[in-house]
Amino acid sequence: MPREYESTSLRDLLCGSISEAHVGQRLSVCGWVAKRREHGEHLAFLDIRDRSGVVQAVVEGSVDVKSEYVVRVTGTVTPRPEGTVNVKLSTGAVELSDCEVEVLSLADVPPFQLDDRVEIDEQVRLRYRYLDIRRDAMQENLRLRAKVNTALRRAMDAQGFCEVETPLLWAPTPEGAREFVVPSRLNPGEFYVLPQSPQIAKQLLMVGGFDRYYQIARCLRDEDLRADRQFEFTQLDIEASFVSQDDVMGFVSEAVLDAAEVATGVRPGEIETMTWAHALENYGTDKPDLRFDMTLQDLSNVFATTEVKAFAAPTVKALRVAGGASFSRSKLDELTEQAKGLGAKGLAWFRVSEDGLDSPLARFLSSDETAAIAGLDGAGSGDLILAVADEHDVACHVLGAIRVTLGSPPVGDGPYRYVWVTEFPMFEGVDEDGNLQAAHHPFTMPHPEDLALIETDPLNVRSQAYDLVLNGWELGSGSVRIHRADIQSRIFRALGISDEEAEIRFGFLLGAFRYGAPPHAGFAFGIDRLVAIFAGEDNIREVIAFPKTQSGADLMTGAPKSITERQLRDLRVRIDLKGK
Numbered sequence: 001m002p003r004e005y006e007s008t009s010l011r012d013l014l015c016g017s018i019s020e021a022h023v024g025q026r027l028s029v030c031g032w033v034a035k036r037r038e039h040g041e042h043l044a045f046l047d048i049r050d051r052s053g054v055v056q057a058v059v060e061g062s063v064d065v066k067s068e069y070v071v072r073v074t075g076t077v078t079p080r081p082e083g084t085v086n087v088k089l090s091t092g093a094v095e096l097s098d099c100e101v102e103v104l105s106l107a108d109v110p111p112f113q114l115d116d117r118v119e120i121d122e123q124v125r126l127r128y129r130y131l132d133i134r135r136d137a138m139q140e141n142l143r144l145r146a147k148v149n150t151a152l153r154r155a156m157d158a159q160g161f162c163e164v165e166t167p168l169l170w171a172p173t174p175e176g177a178r179e180f181v182v183p184s185r186l187n188p189g190e191f192y193v194l195p196q197s198p199q200i201a202k203q204l205l206m207v208g209g210f211d212r213y214y215q216i217a218r219c220l221r222d223e224d225l226r227a228d229r230q231f232e233f234t235q236l237d238i239e240a241s242f243v244s245q246d247d248v249m250g251f252v253s254e255a256v257l258d259a260a261e262v263a264t265g266v267r268p269g270e271i272e273t274m275t276w277a278h279a280l281e282n283y284g285t286d287k288p289d290l291r292f293d294m295t296l297q298d299l300s301n302v303f304a305t306t307e308v309k310a311f312a313a314p315t316v317k318a319l320r321v322a323g324g325a326s327f328s329r330s331k332l333d334e335l336t337e338q339a340k341g342l343g344a345k346g347l348a349w350f351r352v353s354e355d356g357l358d359s360p361l362a363r364f365l366s367s368d369e370t371a372a373i374a375g376l377d378g379a380g381s382g383d384l385i386l387a388v389a390d391e392h393d394v395a396c397h398v399l400g401a402i403r404v405t406l407g408s409p410p411v412g413d414g415p416y417r418y419v420w421v422t423e424f425p426m427f428e429g430v431d432e433d434g435n436l437q438a439a440h441h442p443f444t445m446p447h448p449e450d451l452a453l454i455e456t457d458p459l460n461v462r463s464q465a466y467d468l469v470l471n472g473w474e475l476g477s478g479s480v481r482i483h484r485a486d487i488q489s490r491i492f493r494a495l496g497i498s499d500e501e502a503e504i505r506f507g508f509l510l511g512a513f514r515y516g517a518p519p520h521a522g523f524a525f526g527i528d529r530l531v532a533i534f535a536g537e538d539n540i541r542e543v544i545a546f547p548k549t550q551s552g553a554d555l556m557t558g559a560p561k562s563i564t565e566r567q568l569r570d571l572r573v574r575i576d577l578k579g580k
Contacts, residue, residue: 006052010072016053018091022077029055029096030104032134033069034115046101048073051139056080056095068107068114075099122541127555129546141543144263145531149216151262152236152527155255161214161238166201168194168218171508178222180231188572194220197524199441200509202239203481206520207512211241216527225550227539228473228529232548235476239522245464245480248521249273249420252468256475256530260416263534271468273420280393284317284400286424289472290417292407294319295377296399299387302372308364310348313389317399320377321406324384325351325358335402339388344398350374350385357385408472412536419469423447426454426461427494435496440465442491443509445480445521454490468525470533476525483517485510 006014012027031050038044046057048071057073065071075096086092111128112120114135125132132138153163169192172179179193195201197219205213217237223229236255240248253271261267272290279288282295297318303311321327327335332349339347350373351358357365357374365373373385386402388395426446428439436458438444446454447462454461464480482488488510492502502510528540541547548554568575 014052015048015050015055016090018055018077018094018096020079020093023079023094024077026074026076027096028072028074029057030072031070032107033065033067033071036065036067046071046073046099048096051143053090055091056086057099057101058095058097059099059101063101065101065103066107066109068110069103070105070107072102072104073099074102123549123555126541126547126549129556133545138542141531141535141537142545144535145527145543147262148259148527148531148534151259152216152255155258156214156236156238156251159212159251159254161212161240161251162210163215164202164205164210164213165215166195166198166205166217170195170201180220180222183571183573185571196221197235198237199522202237202522203443203509203520204512206239206241207515207517211518212238213240214238217524225548225552228526228532230528230540230544230547231552233540234527235524236527237522237524238478239520241518241520243519243521245422245466245521248478248480248523249466249468252478252523252525253418253420256418256468256470256525259530260534263531264414264416266414268416268418271418271420273422275423276421276425277423279421280396280400284396284398284403286421286467287469287472287474288419288421289404289408290419291409291413291415291471294321294403294407296396296403297377299372299376302369303389306366306369308361308369310346310361311369311387311389313391313395315392315395316387316389317395318373318376318385318387319399319403320379321384321386323382324386324406325353325382327384335386335405338402338405339398342398342401343394344388344390346388347398347402348387348389350387352379352381352383352385354381404472410536411471411473411533411538416533417471421467421469422465423462424465424467425459426450426463427458429459431496433496436494438491438495439463440477440479442495442497442506443479443481443488445482445487446491451487454494458494464521466523468523470530473529473533475529476523478521478523480519480521483513483519485513488513 006017010028011030013029015029015031018027029048031048034047034049034054036044036046042061044059044063046059046065047054048057057075073096076098077094078097080093080095110131112124114131116136133142169182172193177196179196182192182194184190184192198215198217202213215237217235218232219235220232222231225231238251240251257267276286279286284296299316299318303316306312336347348361349359350362352374357370376385379385386399388399425439427436429437431437440463445464447464450461465477467477468475482491528543531543532540535543537543546556
C-alpha cells in the first residue's frame, strides 16, 4: 500500500510496513500492545500490532502499558542487533529504538489469547467477537472477503452490468423458504418481509430496461442454521436480458475465475459443464467434487438376472476405492452403517486380491458377476469395491455420499474445480394434494425440447436451470426465466395454481410482464461460501464478521431480545406465549 494511504495525523506508517529502507528515520506507529517483555529494570520490548503486522519497539526507562493497550509509539528505525533478527516477521530485521510511548486507550485483560496459538471455544469467540476479529486468522479471512467482493464488482462492471440496490422491505414471495416478518407501524396489522433474494425485483428491472443488473445483495431466510447457512447471507445477484443460459454462465464464470485468481494467485482453467443426469450417474450428487477421480460405475446390466438376493434391485451401483482392501472390518462396518443411515438396505464390499475376491458374498456370484466386480474401473490387487443395490436415486445418493466420505480432500485444498450442472428436472414429485412441485421456482423456463411433455409426462421435463459448484459445495443457482404468458399459464396449471391464485400471489410481476417483458435469465451465488472455500474454512461463520450461532443467537449483543410494551403498542402487536 502506498505510504500516503498509511499516513494519518497520528501515524506515519503501518506497523507491518516498516523495513530496512526506513533505517535512520524517526516514525510514529499506532496499534495495540501485543506483548511486553522486560529486560532488566530499565529496558522493555513492546510488540506493537495493527492490521498490517507487528513491529518491535525498544523503550528505555519505565513504561506503564499492558497487553492490548492502544498506544502511539514514536521511535527511530534501527537494524536489530546481530543474532536477534526474527525471520518469522516481515519487520524482523528492524526495530523502533529510543521510543516515546503515548497511551491512547487502556484495556482490561482479554478473556482469551489473541495470537492464534491456542484453541478457543467458539461460544467465547462469538461472545467477544470484537476481540476475536483482532486475531490474524479472522483479519485475513475478512480482508480476503473484501478482495473477493472487489474482484466480483470489477468483473461485472467490465461486462457492462449496472449495480442497482433493491428493497430490504418487501412483499411475501413464492420462493419456499420461511421469511422474516416486519410489522408496519403505519399500517397496523400489515407486514413487510425481509427478502429471501431480489428475484422478483430484478426481473422487474428487466421489464424496466436495465438489461444487465447486478448487486452484492443481503438476503435473509428464517431457516435452520448449519455450517454453510446463516439467517443473513450475501450473494452476487445478476440478471440480464436478451441472453441465453450460456451467456449467463459465461458472465458468472468470468467473475468467479477473477475472484479465484485474486484470492489464490492462480486462475483456474475453463469451467466444465455436465448435465444433472450425468452428475447423478457418475458422482451420486448434483454438487460433485471433481478434485478426485473416484466415480460411480453401473453394474445394473451385469446383475439384471442375478440369483444373488442382495443384488436383486432395479439399479446396482459400484465404486472402486484404490488401496481400500486394507480397510479393517470395523471400517467396513462403519461404511455399511452410513449406507443404511442414508436409506440403503445395505452395502456390499469386495476386497480384490491376486487370488480373487474376498467378501461374504463372493461365493454366490456367477463368473460374469465376479469378473465385472474384480475388473471394475481398472481395479487391481489391493483395491476395494463397494456396491449398493436399490432404487436408482437411492443407490446413486448413498454411494455418492460414501465417495465423498472416502475421497474428498479438506475444503480449502486445491485445485479449485468449478463445474456447471445443467438441465435439472423441472418438477420434483408431487405434494400431498397431488400437485406437481417446482424443483427451482415457478418462473423457470422449461427446456425447449420438452415443452410438449408438460401435460403428458411432466416429471421428465427438463428445465433451463443451472447450478455452479466448487469443490463439492453448491455456490448458487440460476435459470432462464419464463417471459411468455402462455408458457407461464401452463406451468401454473401443472403446479395446481389457478388463475385467481396466480393473480393474488404474483399479480404485480405478471402485470409488469403484460407491458413487454424481454427474454431474460439470471443467477445468484453465495459469497460467504465462496470465500469460506478460498479461506479453507468448513464453516461460513469464519468469514462473516458478526455471525449467529447454530441456534440463531447473537452471543455478543444478546439478540434476539424482547422489546418494550410501548414498542409493541406502537406496532399494534400482541404476543401470545401460551403455546411456547
